[in-house]
Amino acid sequence: QVQLVESGGGLVQAGGSLRLSCSASGRSFSRYAMGWFRQAPGKKRDFVATISSSGGNTYYADSVKGRFTISRDNAKNTVYLQMNSLKPEDTAVYYCAATVIYGTYREDRYDYWGQGTQVTVSS
Numbered sequence: 001q002v003q004l005v006e007s008g009g010g011l012v013q014a015g016g017s018l019r020l021s022c023s024a025s026g027r028s029f030s031r032y033a034m035g036w037f038r039q040a041p042g043k044k045r046d047f048v049a050t051i052s053s054s055g056g057n058t059y060y061a062d063s064v065k066g067r068f069t070i071s072r073d074n075a076k077n078t079v080y081l082q083m084n085s086l087k088p089e090d091t092a093v094y095y096c097a098a099t100v101i102y103g104t105y106r107e108d109r110y111d112y113w114g115q116g117t118q119v120t121v122s123s
Contacts, residue, residue, distance in 0.1 A: 002026045002098050002112040009094060009117030012086055016121075020081040022096030022114055030054075030074040033102035035110060036081045038092035038119075045095070047105035049081065059103055064090075086121045093118050 008020040022034070035050040049060045049070040058070050067086075072079040079096055094117050097110035104110075 002029065002032065004096050004098065004112055004114035006094065006096050006114045006117040009119045011120045011122065014086060014088055014121055014123050016086050017082070017084045018086065018119060020083070020094055020096075020117060020119070022079045022081075024077045024079070024098065026077075029077040029098075032098040032100060032112075033104075034070075034072060034079040035097045035099065035104075036070060036079075037095045037097060037107060038090075039095070039116075040089075040092040043092075045107055047107070048094070050099075050103060050105070051079065052102040057102065059105075061105070083119070086119075088121045088123045091119060091121050 003025040006022045033052050036048040037045050039045040051058045051070045055072045069082040096114045098112040099110040101109050
């Protein structure tokens with residue numbers, strides 16, 4: 001079992017930055033690839049980024065490539081999402097999730113989910 005808790009969301013102006021954190025419980029965090037997803041109001045949940053269990057490989061959605069960076073610290077059981085050059089269309093609830101399958105953008109392949117953190121980007 002892995003329990004995930006996101007933090008770091010908030011209100012920011014367009015062009016600004018935020019760093020989201022996702023803290024995991026349990027001793028098996030380093031076995032899991034981790035992902036970030038987001039859901040805007042009235043829309044389906046979309047893939048944002050994923051990172052391998054070791055942190056050596058990452059993959060991003062085209063919409064955030066070059067602006068967002070996913071990273072992890074296995075010693076702290078934490079995964080991060082650094083978000084730069086934020087746009088109003090980045091406004092959403094952001095979720096972290098854990099999977100044993102690296103590189104997947106399919107949310108049905110993720111086994112554990114956090115409760116989400118709201119990110120709002122004003123224009």
